[in-house]
Amino acid sequence: MPAQATAESVEEVIFKGLTELGAEGEVARDSTFEQLDVDSLDLVELAQIIDDEFGVELQGEDVKDLRTVGDVIDLVVARSQ
Amino acid sequence: MPEGCALVTGSARGIGAASAKELAEVGWPVAINYRSDSEGAEGVAAAIGEAGGQAAAVQADVCDRDAVGELFRSVEERFGPVLVVVNNAGVRADGLAPQLGDDEWERVLETNLSAAFRVTRRALKPMLRARFGRVINIASVVGQRANAGQANYAASKAGLIGFTKTVAVEVARRGVTVNAVAPGFVETQLTEGVGNGNGLVDAIPARRPGTPEEVASCVRFLASEEASYVTGTTLTVDGGLSA
Helix, strand or coil, rough: CCCCCCCCHHHHHHHHHHHHHHCCCCCCCCCCCHHHCCCCHHHHHHHHHHHHHHHHCCCCCHHHCCCCCCHHHHHHHHHHH | CCCCEEEECCCCHHHHHHCCCCCCCCCCCEHHHEEHHHHHHHHHHHHHHHHCCCEEEECCCCCCCCCCCHHHHHHHHHHHHHEEEEEECCCCCCEEEHHHHHHHHHHHHHHHHHHHHHHHHHHHHHHHCCCCCEEEEEEHHHHHCCCCCEEEHHHHHHHHHHHHHHHHHHHHHCEEEEEEEECCCCCCHHCCCCCCCCCHHCCCCCCECHHHHHHHHHHHHHHHHHHHHCCCCCCECCCCCCC
């Protein structure tokens, strides 16, 4: 059963996921993926983590315009409503 | 070897069955996928069991989009993450290009190429997470050189080789390799009647058709830890036919 996707739970999972994936420096809502040195394949893995945790599937079109960590959190929360 | 299993599509007989047996022999639990030949698939699974390996026959038509998700769920539940995938399910519907019907074109492209894409897409995500994975696409020498009467089959197999190279570079930095095996004339049910009275065997430098086992041993190599730096390549197994 996927977890309830609240802003807090999504933020926690994404911060943890990005750290696990080897993000450079402190992960914050307004960090850009470029600053974190998170590449396209990292985002594929992050999407997998999000799918496992919240049952929200993010596909190619969804992720291509995402720039910051906050963008992903907002999208996942919106999709899970 | 990491914890997980191997999935071989279309492995009730022929090259798929031989590949499943090879992978089981080196210790992978193997899912024997089949579309309609349950007897063949159960036979392969039983033979693996008797030889001391682990296997289960799993029905799914890989052309059915929903069935692919189901297939993975049932295999993962039984054996854990799928870390080796052999895209072997294939069909042929021969005819000269001016006479090929749309249905014959689409059916061959759908099974040989599009289904392999969908299986690979589903397989890659857990492989990326595991930092280990092996995708092996069964192509054909017909994807590399001409064979009159097989425009659809050739297009599907050439497509598979192109697909192999690009996916390989996309995932290489995660320890996941993607390779193709290109068999020449191998005697299986799929090639029944192909070598009859047309001088094909004489054109093969080895002067004989290959066996499914000879292709399967290449699959076994590409699936191994030893092949960790081999990716994006096509291993041709054709008795010298295309040399």
